Amino acid sequence: MSVKSFLPPAERSTMGGFLIGIVAVLVFISGIALTATGAISALVDNWNSSVKGTLTVQIIGSSSTSTTKANTAIENLRKLPDVKRAEIVSRDKIQALLKPWLNDDKLIADLPLPVLIDIELTSPSTLAISKVTAVVKSAADDAIIDDHRVWLNRIADFAMGLSYIALSLMIMAFGALVLTVVFATRASLTEYVHVIEVLHLVGARDAHIASQFSWRTWRQVVWGGMLGLLAFAPALAGIAWLARRIDIGILPPVTLPVPYWIGLCLLPIVAGLISYVVAMTTVRRALSGMV
Amino acid sequence: MALFRSKTKESESDPVQLEGVSLRYGNSPDIFSDLSLTLPARSLHFLTGPSGAGKTSLLSLLYLANLPSNGQVRLFGHDVAKTSRAKRTTIRRQLGAVFQDFRLLDHMSVFDNVALPLRVTGTPETAVQENVSELLRWVGLEGLFDALPPVLSGGQKQRVAIARAVVTRPKLIIADEPTGNVDDAIAERLMQLFVELHKLGACVIVATHNERLVERFAFPRLHMERGVMSVLPAKSPSPSTGAQAG
Ligand SMILES: Nc1ncnc2c1ncn2[C@@H]1O[C@H](COP(=O)(O)OP(=O)(O)OP(=O)(O)O)[C@@H](O)[C@H]1O
Ligand SMILES: [Mg+2]
Numbered sequence: 001m002s003v004k005s006f007l008p009p010a011e012r013s014t015m016g017g018f019l020i021g022i023v024a025v026l027v028f029i030s031g032i033a034l035t036a037t038g039a040i041s042a043l044v045d046n047w048n049s050s051v052k053g054t055l056t057v058q059i060i061g062s063s064s065t066s067t068t069k070a071n072t073a074i075e076n077l078r079k080l081p082d083v084k085r086a087e088i089v090s091r092d093k094i095q096a097l098l099k100p101w102l103n104d105d106k107l108i109a110d111l112p113l114p115v116l117i118d119i120e121l122t123s124p125s126t127l128a129i130s131k132v133t134a135v136v137k138s139a140a141d142d143a144i145i146d147d148h149r150v151w152l153n154r155i156a157d158f159a160m161g162l163s164y165i166a167l168s169l170m171i172m173a174f175g176a177l178v179l180t181v182v183f184a185t186r187a188s189l190t191e192y193v194h195v196i197e198v199l200h201l202v203g204a205r206d207a208h209i210a211s212q213f214s215w216r217t218w219r220q221v222v223w224g225g226m227l228g229l230l231a232f233a234p235a236l237a238g239i240a241w242l243a244r245r246i247d248i249g250i251l252p253p254v255t256l257p258v259p260y261w262i263g264l265c266l267l268p269i270v271a272g273l274i275s276y277v278v279a280m281t282t283v284r285r286a287l288s289g290m291v
Numbered sequence: 292m293a294l295f296r297s298k299t300k301e302s303e304s305d306p307v308q309l310e311g312v313s314l315r316y317g318n319s320p321d322i323f324s325d326l327s328l329t330l331p332a333r334s335l336h337f338l339t340g341p342s343g344a345g346k347t348s349l350l351s352l353l354y355l356a357n358l359p360s361n362g363q364v365r366l367f368g369h370d371v372a373k374t375s376r377a378k379r380t381t382i383r384r385q386l387g388a389v390f391q392d393f394r395l396l397d398h399m400s401v402f403d404n405v406a407l408p409l410r411v412t413g414t415p416e417t418a419v420q421e422n423v424s425e426l427l428r429w430v431g432l433e434g435l436f437d438a439l440p441p442v443l444s445g446g447q448k449q450r451v452a453i454a455r456a457v458v459t460r461p462k463l464i465i466a467d468e469p470t471g472n473v474d475d476a477i478a479e480r481l482m483q484l485f486v487e488l489h490k491l492g493a494c495v496i497v498a499t500h501n502e503r504l505v506e507r508f509a510f511p512r513l514h515m516e517r518g519v520m521s522v523l524p525a526k527s528p529s530p531s532t533g534a535q536a537g
Contacts, residue, residue: 006407008398198394201356202455203384204411206376291358291371291379 006199007192007212015188019217019275020224022184026177027228027267028235033170034267035236038260040163044156053153055129057117057136058144066115066140073139074117080135082121082128089116181271185217185278193286200290210283217279218272225268232264304368305331306386306463306494307353312362314348321360322348323518330496332462335489337505338498340515346467346498347391349515353465353496354388355379366463384412386463387456391471391498393448395440395455401427402436405454412459426454430481445472453481457488464488464495470504482508
């Protein structure tokens, strides 16, 4: 019996139960907000790095005529103000891209590869795309213009907007968590004022009394936070399952970056720390009202 | 009684010195004013007076639940209003108080309630077990060690409160109506405890309405009435050095 607690058993405290419950709910909500923010911004980052308003043009046919057509197209494209960059993707680069799939240098060398033009737009507007299309078609009427990455870019912009919403939701959820922990911690201590007073009168030091309450509150809140995370785990699994279903080629895989995983695990600890400090100051304030 | 072996080194200063002390609650008139009083070590005084005279209010200054509105309260030589908070805690550890309303902690067993003042100072548990058991037997509560205060009778609670007040062998004992809920036989036995402690060097003050107790034990009496205190000598020759009041 080294550090004996002088407090009433926690399980008999109604306010303590409330504190645990409210923290569990708020950690759950904060967890969802955090995951949403993390997943969406990871997705957007992913898209942004792979898609920068680019178009790909394919010209199929014998190598020499295709290359001539491509060079004409590029010459005209470079005159357009909407085009930032237009160049032929070198044969070596295409072969390098194919290598992981075919793994046979001789076969790749013999393949009748199309000529590819990589075009980067200054801004991926519909008008710019139609201008580019017109220029390419006039030089090579059998060219295939692959513009889905431009559209993807728009989805990325939309998702970026969503991620800001998720971020503000997360900030709100954290705010609610902090405020609730503060008030619930204070409220949970009101039923102990007479205990604080007796401990004070029999000669307990302020720091001793305050630390007993703050450790108890820390334990309650971390416990509540764990429960919240536990309840959140199935929700996270559900989100992951949904994400895997949309992960079909054109979209990069949705993964939660490591800092967000750490953030999730830290939620109960952060809530616990806040409540520890609040309990400490609340009890200290109650004590400072006593002689 | 082995439990209350007196401490060899005694404080030089008188445990209680009041100088021109007055007390009021908020903006209401003074409960008492300009009270001066010295209670030396190895003394026992009764504190009497009609209900509402201010006995509990005076004692609350001594067990450091209140500070005087005016004047000086010195405990063991320290002006309680000027001394640091930490020092006040140290002073609290040298005194024991029996509160009129007991103030037991309902969630703790009788044993743990009595052990509380020892445990907050980090007393080794073996010493706690020994002292608390002996004292609880002395006040007649053997068999109730594990009971919770809410199931006790008024008199039993009172004895728990007394045991808690004296378990640290304090140099100053402040007992507010410590025998109000027990029969005369037990009252005398409890009074005997305070007498023993006073003989061992403690400064004891006992507020009471029990006239028979005051007559049975020959100690000086401080009488409070309408904000004025008078010191009445003991009925028979007093073993106490007595108080000076002004
Ligand atoms: N905390 C308080 N706030 C305001 N007034 C108080 C407070 N405590 C006591 N009083 C008032 O102070 C006066 C003296 O009360 P006190 O309790 O000291 O009397 P007492 O002599 O102990 O009475 P009793 O013999 O009934 O215990 C009373 O008029 C009471 O109403
Ligand atoms: Mg009283």
